[in-house]
Amino acid sequence: MISSKVGSPVTGDDFFDRESEQRDVWEFLRGDDLLLLAPRRVGKTSLMLRLRDTAHKHQLEAAYISVAGAEDEPAFVRKLCEGVSGLDASSDVLRHLKKGKLARWLKRIKKVSVAQIGLELGPGSPWEDVGAQLVEALDREGGRRLILVDEVPVFVLSLLRQDSSGARARKFLTWFRELRQHPDRQGRLRWLLAGSIGLDTVAARLHLGDTINDLYVVRLGPFDxxxxxxxxxxxxxxxxxxxxxxxxxxxxxxxxxxxxxxxxxxxxxxxxxxxxxxxxxxxxxxxxxxxxLVSPSKRAYFDYWRQRLHEELGQPDAERAITLLNAVAKDPEGTSREVLEQQLSESISDADERVDGLRYLLDVLESDGYLVETGKRHRFRSPLLREFWLRRVAP
Ligand SMILES: Nc1ncnc2c1ncn2[C@@H]1O[C@H](COP(=O)(O)OP(=O)(O)O)[C@@H](O)[C@H]1O
Ligand SMILES: [Mg+2]
Known part of the structure; x- marks a missing residue:
């Protein structure tokens, strides 16, 4: 029987419905790797865990990893190692790695296991080769597998903060695409990447669209x-x-x-x-x-929406996004683009830059579930969040 759970992802009997979404995902995975996009709290992680737990019915073995906390590229591959180490094929993968071009590097590690290899990955380690070899091995060994990677955009945004030119994010995304799309692959390994901030929006802004255009986008919405x-x-x-x-x-x-x-x-x-x-x-x-729920004592539930803007967008974009949300919160019917553009005039003086900046921020705020556009007006998607914003954030 279902029980009420608030906060952490739900599994087993507590997971409700999403039947058609699951059917679609399994169908799409026959031909493509997927990018699952939805605003935070819509239920992505719960759905991914459900897919992991039912993969065997679709003749696949699945691993789930979240890369939200990975601070750099080696840490990303470390997560991948963790995921792969839980698969039945883990020992076959290890054998493959030992024979490959990492053989010498691996000799340094005493008790070798896939998880242990991950632990050896620090700055300066051959993370690119380890990742590539892992994937190659999984693709070679019999059986079909699915790797579910949660919070990919959060990771990409953190690379972007460490190098604002975008070169590092591009290098990573190009490498990652290469992992999925290498011409020698047999196609036994499938990927489902997920995240709340639209990776497509971020990628387009950085002209990185080509690095994710192999992924078929699936959007997860509210319940009807x-x-x-x-x-x-x-x-x-x-x-x-x-x-x-x-x-x-x-x-x-x-x-x-x-x-x-x-x-x-x-x-x-x-x-x-x-x-x-x-x-x-x-x-x-x-x-x-x-x-x-929108009173000060319950602020923890919604404060998170404000904090995440800082974590994900960094400055000055987070402050600009807050300015826009403050303006939108004032009117339940929402706000026009012209009014929002004026809101940014103090922080972006150049008119063309301002139009670009506004478009980017609105894209992010819409794909991440803050706002929705109807009839040329932008308004809060959730009345609860609007109330909170009006009372607790907007000046
Ligand atoms: N299918 C579902 N059935 C029941 N509750 C769900 C379901 N999906 C999400 N939830 C509720 O939403 C919360 C957030 O879900 P989660 O999967 O963590 O979302 P996301 O990964 O999109 O942020 C869960 O703690 C649970 O309360
Ligand atoms: Mg999640």
Whole structure:
């Protein structure tokens, strides 16, 4: 039975639906490597773990890695080694590596295992060759495999911060593409890369589009209303917490952007507010929970949206993005592009540069789930996040 979980990725019985998305991914993976894009908290990691756990039904063995914390290229390959070391083919891969061009380098390592090779990868180590050899070995050994790599754009952005010319990010992405697309490959190894900030947006800005254009883009969205309703009712049943149809509909109206995380969050808060079984949840309780979630005591839930801008965009772009979001938050109907352009006039004086900068920031903010454009106006995608922004961030 499903249980309510807020925060960490969900697996097993707690994972709800995403049936058509899973079907699509397996279908697309027959011919292509994929790039899974969705704003944060939409459920990418949960979906990836589901794909990993069900890969055997599709005659694949899968490994999941997250490269969010990898600080440089050797660390990226270290993560890859960790992932590969969990595969059945790990010892075959090791044999292949020992025979290949890294044989001499490997002699230095005492107890050799794929995981151990990863641990030896520090600055100045042959990370490019280790990565290439790993992939070559996986492609050669019998059996089909899938490597799921989470948070790729976060890693690319961190390379970009370390070298703002983009040369290092380009070198890495070119190397990574080469891993996937080498002409000698038999095609037994498949990749699914994922991330929240649109890697496509970042790549296009750096003129790096060619380094990821082998990937077929799959976008993960919110639940549709029917799915969200069933999800909520299932959570209610599982927790012996019944909500009337009217309460469920009001709940869905207020959440607005029906990502599973927001549904889980409001459900948990509603449940803890209405512990007294004699007073079942009503519309006022839903409204009270909504108010409470954007109050200072609950700021941790949404503060993250502000912090991540700093982590991912760095300065001056993070500050510019905040300026734009402040302006957008003021009007529930959203803001026009002209008004947003004026907001940037202080920080970018050149008109052409300003238009470019605005386009980039809006692309990022849209692909990352902050904003959505409807009828030439930009507005917050989630009413919850807009409320938070208005009360806690905007001056
Ligand atoms: N399929 C799902 N079923 C139930 N809850 C989900 C599902 N997907 C996501 N969630 C909820 O959303 C939260 C964030 O999910 P996660 O997979 O970490 O998103 P992302 O990787 O896109 O940031 C989870 O903690 C859980 O509360
Ligand atoms: Mg994730």
């Amino acid at each position: 209303r029917e799915t969200a309703r069933t999800f909520l009712v299932s959570l209610g049943l599982a927790h012996d917490f019944s909500m009337s149809a009217g309460v469920v509909e009001h709940f869905l109206d207020r959440v607005g952007w029906l990502i599973p995380y927001h549904l889980q969050l409001l459900f948990r808060e509603l449940r803890s507010r209405c512990t007294d079984q004699s007073s079942p949840p009503d519309i006022e309780a839903v409204d009270a929970v909504f108010e409470d």
